[in-house]
Amino acid sequence: GENVEQHPSTLSVQEGDSAVIKCTYSDSASNYFPWYKQELGKRPQLIIDIRSNVGEKKDQRIAVTLNKTAKHFSLHITETQPEDSAVYFCAFPPGGYNKLIFGAGTRLAVHP
Amino acid sequence: GAGVSQSPSNKVTEKGKDVELRCDPISGHTALYWYRQSLGQGLEFLIYFQGNSAPDKSGLPSDRFSAERTGGSVSTLTIQRTQQEDSAVYLCASSRQGASNEQYFGPGTRLTVT
Numbered sequence: 333g334e335n336v337e338q339h340p341s342t343l344s345v346q347e348g349d350s351a352v353i354k355c356t357y358s359d360s361a362s363n364y365f366p367w368y369k370q371e372l373g374k375r376p377q378l379i380i381d382i383r384s385n386v387g388e389k390k391d392q393r394i395a396v397t398l399n400k401t402a403k404h405f406s407l408h409i410t411e412t413q414p415e416d417s418a419v420y421f422c423a424f425p426p427g428g429y430n431k432l433i434f435g436a437g438t439r440l441a442v443h444p
Numbered sequence: 445g446a447g448v449s450q451s452p453s454n455k456v457t458e459k460g461k462d463v464e465l466r467c468d469p470i471s472g473h474t475a476l477y478w479y480r481q482s483l484g485q486g487l488e489f490l491i492y493f494q495g496n497s498a499p500d501k502s503g504l505p506s507d508r509f510s511a512e513r514t515g516g517s518v519s520t521l522t523i524q525r526t527q528q529e530d531s532a533v534y535l536c537a538s539s540r541q542g543a544s545n546e547q548y549f550g551p552g553t554r555l556t557v558t
Contacts, residue, residue: 364544375535375549376487383544421486425543431477431500432543434487 334358334426338435345412346443353420353438356404361427365398365405368434371418379420380407412442446470448550450536456556457526465521465553469538476519477537477547478511487535493519494542526557 335358345351357365366381382389382396382405389396395408409416419439423432449468457463469476478490489503493513504510508526513519523530533554537547 366546375551377549378546381546423487430475430494430542431489431492431503432547433489434479436486 334433336424336433336435338422342439344441349412351409351412351440353407355422355435357424359426362424364425366423367407368421369418414442414444417442448538448548450550450553454554459557460525462524463526465534467519467536470548473538474541475539476513478521479535480532481535482532528557531555531557
């Protein structure tokens, strides 16, 4: 089936702490795994993505790791800042299809 | 360059009326997507267009929903005989080609059915 489970649904951290969000997907043929950030009242924007030929990708304070055997991928944010507060969505394209299925989202709150 | 635009930004309609929502994708993007986002919820896939191929309509929730894309550019999402449960933000996105490329989202149309 076409399904991605995202956890946790809400996450509250202190500024400077790390945050980790995990997604588990259903289709082992999928090969592209993006993460989108949606600030309150704004449109979703891509923050990082990973393809199945690598296990980890980093971009400053953000990293994504992929475990294809277990069919899960995770978003890691280090040294969190208040501006990281937003809803984060993982997504994946079920193999053979050209659409993205999004997770239910994680609402991250970073407290000063 | 110009991003994805959508119109109207807000639409209030009475139950039972038809509505049309418009999306202008980024020039040169061959893929176009429609999503629905209910308050505080995730992104629900509705329909996908890729070039001249037949659209993937697998996400449309009922036959009251339809969409077309003219000339490989502008797209219109039509909801007939609107119901209160249709109230949501309808987001359009475009990408260069297919789902394995960054999707650029429009600002959305907030639909309220009274």
